[in-house]
Amino acid sequence: MEPLINIHSSAVPLPAEDIDTDQIIPARFLKAITKEGFGKNLFRDWRYDKNNDIKGDFVLNNPIYKGQILVAGKNFGCGSSREHAAWALYDYGFRVVISSYFADIFKGNALNNGILPITVSEEELHLIFRRIETDPAHHFDIDLKNQILSIDEKTKILFTIDAFKKECLLKGYDDIDFLLSLDKKITSFEESQIIY
Amino acid sequence: MGKTLFDKIWDAHIVTTVEGGKQVVYIDQHYIHEVTSPQAFNGLKTRNIDLRRKDKIIATTDHNVPTKDQHLPISEPLSRKQVETLLYNCETFGVTCYGLGHKNQGIVHVIGPELGITKPGMTIVCGDSHTSTHGAFGCIAFGIGTSQVEQVMATQCLILNKPKKMRITINGILPKGVSSKDIVLYIISKLTASGGTEHFIEFAGDTISTLSMEARMTICNMSIEMGARGGLIAPDQKTFDYIKGRKHAPDEETWEEAIQFWETLYSDDDADFDTEYSFNAEDIGPMVTYGTNPGMGIRIMDKIPSDKNSKALEYMGLRTGESLLGKEIQYVFIGSCTNSRIEDLRQVAQFVKGKHKAKHITALIVPGSKAVEEQAKKEGLDKIFAAAGFELREPGCSACLGMNEDKVPAGQYCVSTSNRNFEGRQGPGARTILASPLTAAAAAVEGKLVDVTNMV
Numbered sequence: 001m002e003p004l005i006n007i008h009s010s011a012v013p014l015p016a017e018d019i020d021t022d023q024i025i026p027a028r029f030l031k032a033i034t035k036e037g038f039g040k041n042l043f044r045d046w047r048y049d050k051n052n053d054i055k056g057d058f059v060l061n062n063p064i065y066k067g068q069i070l071v072a073g074k075n076f077g078c079g080s081s082r083e084h085a086a087w088a089l090y091d092y093g094f095r096v097v098i099s100s101y102f103a104d105i106f107k108g109n110a111l112n113n114g115i116l117p118i119t120v121s122e123e124e125l126h127l128i129f130r131r132i133e134t135d136p137a138h139h140f141d142i143d144l145k146n147q148i149l150s151i152d153e154k155t156k157i158l159f160t161i162d163a164f165k166k167e168c169l170l171k172g173y174d175d176i177d178f179l180l181s182l183d184k185k186i187t188s189f190e191e192s193q194i195i196y
Numbered sequence: 197m198g199k200t201l202f203d204k205i206w207d208a209h210i211v212t213t214v215e216g217g218k219q220v221v222y223i224d225q226h227y228i229h230e231v232t233s234p235q236a237f238n239g240l241k242t243r244n245i246d247l248r249r250k251d252k253i254i255a256t257t258d259h260n261v262p263t264k265d266q267h268l269p270i271s272e273p274l275s276r277k278q279v280e281t282l283l284y285n286c287e288t289f290g291v292t293c294y295g296l297g298h299k300n301q302g303i304v305h306v307i308g309p310e311l312g313i314t315k316p317g318m319t320i321v322c323g324d325s326h327t328s329t330h331g332a333f334g335c336i337a338f339g340i341g342t343s344q345v346e347q348v349m350a351t352q353c354l355i356l357n358k359p360k361k362m363r364i365t366i367n368g369i370l371p372k373g374v375s376s377k378d379i380v381l382y383i384i385s386k387l388t389a390s391g392g393t394e395h396f397i398e399f400a401g402d403t404i405s406t407l408s409m410e411a412r413m414t415i416c417n418m419s420i421e422m423g424a425r426g427g428l429i430a431p432d433q434k435t436f437d438y439i440k441g442r443k444h445a446p447d448e449e450t451w452e453e454a455i456q457f458w459e460t461l462y463s464d465d466d467a468d469f470d471t472e473y474s475f476n477a478e479d480i481g482p483m484v485t486y487g488t489n490p491g492m493g494i495r496i497m498d499k500i501p502s503d504k505n506s507k508a509l510e511y512m513g514l515r516t517g518e519s520l521l522g523k524e525i526q527y528v529f530i531g532s533c534t535n536s537r538i539e540d541l542r543q544v545a546q547f548v549k550g551k552h553k554a555k556h557i558t559a560l561i562v563p564g565s566k567a568v569e570e571q572a573k574k575e576g577l578d579k580i581f582a583a584a585g586f587e588l589r590e591p592g593c594s595a596c597l598g599m600n601e602d603k604v605p606a607g608q609y610c611v612s613t614s615n616r617n618f619e620g621r622q623g624p625g626a627r628t629i630l631a632s633p634l635t636a637a638a639a640a641v642e643g644k645l646v647d648v649t650n651m652v
């Protein structure tokens with residue numbers, strides 16, 4: 001996993017609410033056996049029509065909007081626990097998702113895959129959408145260390161993140177790296193455990 | 197202060213606590229299948245590390261497999277590739293794997309208990325949300341994502357926040373024809389599909405104690421459909437009797453010791469729960485769902501309530517205020533990790549014996565495991581099903597999620613004993629009505645939804 005420290009990027013707006021994991025990556029792509037390549041099928045059925053033709057009106061197909069930040073409506077990532085949703089976002093190039101609410105499992109999956117989910121208030125979310133609307137090239141700044149999302153010089157949002165997951169993102173560690181470092185403790189637990 | 201059953205098991209598995217309060221929890225048993233494991237095995241290969249405990253992981257093929265002609269190569273190329281990848285990975289890493297045709301193969305949540313691997317007091321995980329099923333044995337069992345599958349493979353541990361604790365108590369005697377599937381659908385209809393969010397649920401009360409292990413598994417299986425992390429039930433004599441003599445049960449020498457330990461696994465009288473609910477068994481009736489999440493359920497004798505979710509009703513082709521009694525249906529699916537055990541098949545067989553399915557109905561019975569299939573044949577249930585016009589298939593997840601060929605055509609109604617009625621779950625446009633095996637069997641015979649309380 002690449003460390004995530006500061007992000008300076010424009011953002012892609014997706015104001016729909018309740019975007020579920022089936023929309024992020026449809027079930028028919030779950031038969032894959034690797035994590036790579038999901039980016040091309042991210043929001044597949046919104047990006048392409050039945051004949052596999054590009055839907056010009058979808059935001060990801062509009063060259064004005066690009067960047068490492070996805071801004072989405074409330075309750076992003078609800079539905080199944082498929083981690084493929086996080087892989088698809090990462091593979092496409094997103095490192096940050098901003099929304100006013102994240103489904104629990106998606107949030108965990110995102111953090112486990114190097115994506116920072118930032119929860120903001122409903123008002124702040126609108127502010128961000130408006131900002132992108134007036135200037136699609138506007139760059140936002142994210143400083144993970146200090147947990148600050150800067151909309152501009154004046155408007156800064158302090159966001160929360162689990163202390164442990166923050167460390168992991170900053171260092172590019174994942175849970176396995178950390179757990180592997182606990183080898184001795186795990187061994188002594190195993191030695192003392194009685195199971196039937 | 198006393199401890200809950202959940203606390204007792206959780207606390208006994210803490211390896212250490214990390215910054216910010218998360219805990220490193222040791223996992224006693226890991227089940228894997230073809231869909232959520234390949235990327236985890238790849239992760240191990242990339243990191244160049246081995247499995248920490250090969251003795252604590254078991255693999256099976258279930259989600260993607262055909263339920264016909266399992267002795268032949270799988271014809272769908274992507275499914276075949278996924279199944280072959282699992283076999284290859286298990287071979288490479290030295291994991292016990294029950295592939296197609298093996299006598300222990302089946303849906304992961306059916307074979308674990310059947311083989312006596314699932315036992316009280318354990319922590320159990322699998323890359324599948326319905327891992328909650330195993331909680332029926334008094335253990336902490338829950339579904340995980342693929343990164344976590346890799347974590348458990350590599351370290352046998354997970355880094356977790358301790359969930360909140362809920363207790364749901366059900367007392368009283370169930371009306372005739374009402375089963376554990378109806379209990380759990382009733383609870384979800386009351387609590388909604390998100391009523392259990394952030395919690396682990398203990399099911400208790402005298403109604404639960406009278407239930408068989410199969411019936412308890414059905415309830416814990418669907419605990420996650422109310423948004424909970426999992427469900428569990430304190431072990432008792434029924435639990436011990438079920439485990440005794442199974443392949444992975446404690447041997448003669450340690451049996452007494454095991455029982456002594458298992459008997460300590462209950463919630464203390466003064467234990468504290470974050471949330472509590474209680475229900476009366478007498479109020480429960482045969483349940484059916486009318487919408488597109490498992491919380492949208494009613495007793496068959498009730499009418500569809502007015503609901504904000506008109507999109508769901510539109511998808512289902514139903515209206516507010518409508519009764520589902522007499523509703524014509526086209527498909528019946530008896531199977532899935534919720535209701536595909538031998539007890540379910542026996543109940544269906546007993547009902548359909550000497551009867552025949554309605555002409556326009558397609559009725560599929562998919563056993564949860566090879567062992568269930570064999571047992572059904574041994575008892576002659578296959579002949580009863582055949583005579584009644586039901587098709588008995590080979591084990592797998594099948595139409596529960598429609599990853600294989602077993603799909604319900606768009607617009608058609610399927611009375612299903614599975615656990616999810618999401619849009620498109622059983623096939624694009626398929627309309628799923630969740631119900632008990634008895635209600636499903638009766639619907640197949642009558643060709644429409646009926647109230648089974650008057651029929652048994």
Ligand code: SF4
Pocket residue numbers: 258259303304305324326532533534592593596597614615
């Ligand atoms: S039967 Fe259905 S719910 Fe159960 S494990 Fe298989 S797909 Fe999941």
